[in-house]
Amino acid sequence: YLSQCLIGLNLPRQSIETLLHAFIPAAHTDHTHPDAVISLACSADGENWARKLYGERMAWVPYIRPGFTLSKWIGQAVRDASRPKVECVVMGKHGLVTWDDDPRACYDKTIRIIQEAEDFIAEQPGARTAFAVTRAPALAPDRRREIVAQILPVVRGAASVAGRMVARYDDSPDVLGFVGADAPAAGAVAAVGAACPDHLVHTKRIPLFVDWDGANLQSLISNLQSRVAQYVRDYETYFHEHAAPNDKMGNPAPRVVLIPGLGMITTGKDAALAQVSADLYHRAIAVMRGATALDRFVSLTEAESFAIEYWPLELYKLTLRPPDRELAGRIAFITGGASGIGRAAAFRLAAEGAHVVIADVNASGAETVAAEIVKKHGTKRGLAVACDVTNEAQVAEAFRQTALTYGGVDIVVSNAGLAASAPVTETSRAEWDRIYDVLATGYFLVSREAFKIWQAQGTGGSLIFVASKNGLIGSKNAAAYNSAKAAEIHLARSLAEEGGALGARVNVVNPDAVVQGSGIWDAGWREARAKGMGVPPDQLEEAYRQRTTLKTNVYAEDVAEAILFFASDRSAKTTGGILNVDGGLVAAYVR
Known part of the structure; x- marks a missing residue:
């Protein structure tokens, strides 16, 4: 009309x-x-x-x-x-x-x-009895989050059958009370259908209810994988039974997953949409509780639910959203993200649609970068985590927070760094260990946690080491730094072999002389390098420019472009690679 x-x-x-x-x-x-x-x-x-x-x-x-x-x-x-x-x-x-x-x-x-x-x-008398009987009490908060941090990548990976999804966890009291309820059983009530036609696009007709006794975690993980796969098959059947010839099936994965004792997991193309699904299902729980208090919850028929879900007027609303960017739905984790190359990479990946975790020992700096990303790209697009990459517990906790916030990780940029300059005879054991702790052990610890998530997620990943041309060629007065960077490069090659079976790619970006905005040029490093090159400190950038083949300086934003290349599907068939971003240094040409 x-x-x-x-x-x-x-x-x-x-x-x-x-x-x-x-x-x-x-x-x-x-x-x-x-x-x-x-x-x-x-x-x-x-x-x-x-x-x-x-x-x-x-x-x-x-x-x-x-x-x-x-x-x-x-x-x-x-x-x-x-x-x-x-x-x-x-x-x-x-x-x-x-x-x-x-x-x-x-x-x-x-x-x-x-x-x-x-x-x-x-x-009404039913208001006191609706979902009042508890069949599966909620686990203790710390235990819930310990378990959910492990299962979220499983759910996210299984739900990403038609494109990367972001997953969100919710253990609000109303959710925990509902998923653990009996008389009537929450699973049976949830299977009736949507509480409101307007919810369908964001919650689908029914959630995935996965029963669990709260004991065997491995059985829950196996059950989640099989149940999500079955949900997808059931949705495909639902679609083909009701679809018109020109209808195009949307993502068949569940948008809402309910687990007794743990709570609710919701998914969406980004964190904001995963939050919308959660918000609407809170409303659905309230409606189901209220209707049950009166007599019995009823919903639309399956056919009418499909008609609303695929109603052209509803689908038209989705076309008004901006088109997906290159890294839409992906989660990037960047160490050393508060400054220099890490900061530039965070902004570049966020601009291409990624949700970005800024991990840095400089917690306030990480917060600043995350806040800038959120301001420019929207709520929940950036997350700051305090992380010293030499601290095993902090690295594990940073990835746990990432999983709890976004459901997993897809891109890991290992970039945390420091530098020191001294002749070998003046290099103390403590200084040697400090450099190796950050540049070698730190890169190993970050890689190990990334691989754990990728094993659970099953969707591959991209691990990018920000090394240095110093890892390829030697120089005076930097034995610790140079050899640690060489260790990074060979660690990346080794991990590339291990990651192949997971679909995980591991590549290296080798920058050189990125002076502006970089934290490693503090604490006398600039003066030491200028002295080594025989130039005043204020002429160091020009000296670096003149020694390159292209006679150019390298900036953090240039390195960020190389990181984006390895993070994206443009390099989908590249692993174990090295990309120099140094303006051209003959000695560093990869042979």
Whole structure:
């Protein structure tokens, strides 16, 4: 109907609400989906419950798909002269409509009607018994998060069958109470269907409910893998049973996973959408609880659920989102991300759609970078974690926080660094160990945690070492630094062989003389290198430029481009590689 009334066919589509507002004879209309009112609308005897509460003040409209007919029915109910007391319309399995000529009066009316529904449900005997019996009590908070940090990569990997997904964990009290409930069993109620048509695009018709006794973690992991795979097959069957010839199947993976004792995992193309799925399922839990308090929760039929999920008007909304960027849905973890090359890489990967974890011993610097990424690219796009790469426990905790926040990791940039310059005869054992702890052991510890997640995730990954041309050629007065960088390069080659079976690629970027913004040029390093080259410290950049084949300086942003290449699918068939970003140094040409 709306398309036939357009003046310009190339104009944006009008909302389906346009007709509703047009047919109601009032200046202001509120169409809402409040939990308590939907609880009435989604109970088996919903119309009678609503009439018992509101009496002649309400008009009931049975469920019909939004559009011209629904708007017409509501308009007729509002205009019906034989029912002068009507002040609201309750739509079966859908929501609430109120209206008034004054916007504040309309708002106040909406709030009052919702509050009446909340009070009414709370007074019912069933309100004290709905989901009150606990079959699977929640595990202790620390134990929950210990387990979830291990299973989130499993869920995320299994759910990424049609593109990388971000996973989010939720152990709010209402979620824990619901997933562990009996009489009725939460799994059976959740399998009835969606609590509101508007939820379907973000939660799908039903969640994946994975029963677990809270004891055997390995059995839970195996069960999750098989159950997600079965959910995908069931969704494909659901699609093919109801699809029209031109329908294109969306991502068949679950958007909501419920596990007794642990809580809820939601997925989305990015962290914000995973949060939307979680927010909507909180509302679904409230509706299921309210409807069960009255009698029994009911939902749309399977066929109607499909029709809403693949309704062109709903799908059109998705087309309004910006197109996916190159690293959409991927999680990047960058050590030394608070400054220099790490900071530039964080901004570059975020610009291509990645969610970025900035791990740095400089916690405040990491927070600053993460905040800048969030400000520019949106909520939850950046995460700061304090991490000393020489500390085994801190490295493990940084990856655990990453898994708990995003569900796993795809790109790991090992970049944390430091430098020292001294003749070998003046290099102390403590200084030697300090350099090797960061540049060799630190790179090993980060790699080990990344590989653990990639084993669980099953979707491969990209590990990028930021080494140095000093790892390929020697120089005076830097034996510890040079040999540690050489160790990084050979560690990368070795890990490339181990990572092949996982689909994990390991490559090296070799920068040189990145002076601006780099933390390693502090503490006298600039002066030492300038002295070694026989130039004043303020002429060091020019000396570096003149020694290159291309007569150019190298900046952190240049190295970030090389990191992006290895992080992206552009280098999908490259592992064990070395890419120099040094302006051209003959001695460092890889042979």
